[in-house]
Amino acid sequence: MSTILLEIVTPDRLVYSEQVNSVTVRGVEGELGILPGHISFVTPLQIAPVYVKIGNERTPFAVQGGFVEVRKDKIVILAESAERAGEIDLERAEAAKERAETRLNAKGRQDEVDHRRAELALQRAMNRIKISN
Structure with a gap:
């Protein structure tokens, strides 16, 4: 091969x-x-x-x-x-996922940049969690 x-x-x-x-x-x-x-x-x-x-x-x-x-x-x-x-800290990734979800679900005025940052943080955390499992 x-x-x-x-x-x-x-x-x-x-x-x-x-x-x-x-x-x-x-x-x-x-x-x-x-x-x-x-x-x-x-x-x-x-x-x-x-x-x-x-x-x-x-x-x-x-x-x-x-x-x-x-x-x-x-x-x-x-x-x-x-x-x-093996390099991924699963607890840290799960904590990052929770923080990002909290930011995305926050009520009130949230500017577009903060929302996009939270979405990207959530994607990164979910990617790490998927790989570590």
Whole structure:
């Protein structure tokens, strides 16, 4: 089975760098499966899990937005943040989810920016919870 180099990079660190058989990401237009030999492209990513497959093993990452760039010889995911399941603090993610839900459900005047921030915080928390479970 052929492989391609995958790098997951954040502003802080190189999260992952391995030869993989396939990668599944969720771009702005939907879910994308990427195999070795895929046509080159760049697309923004949604806040969603990224699944990496090596042989029969499928490893999830909680990726919080960014871009995926597919080249002939490698795939690069440039993410705001990315975590493996074992790196996620589930209690912290659940607390963040509750805070975001409280902000979204708050009565009274809430400006559009605060509402959008709360929505994004909720998406990030839900992504982390999904990966850690």
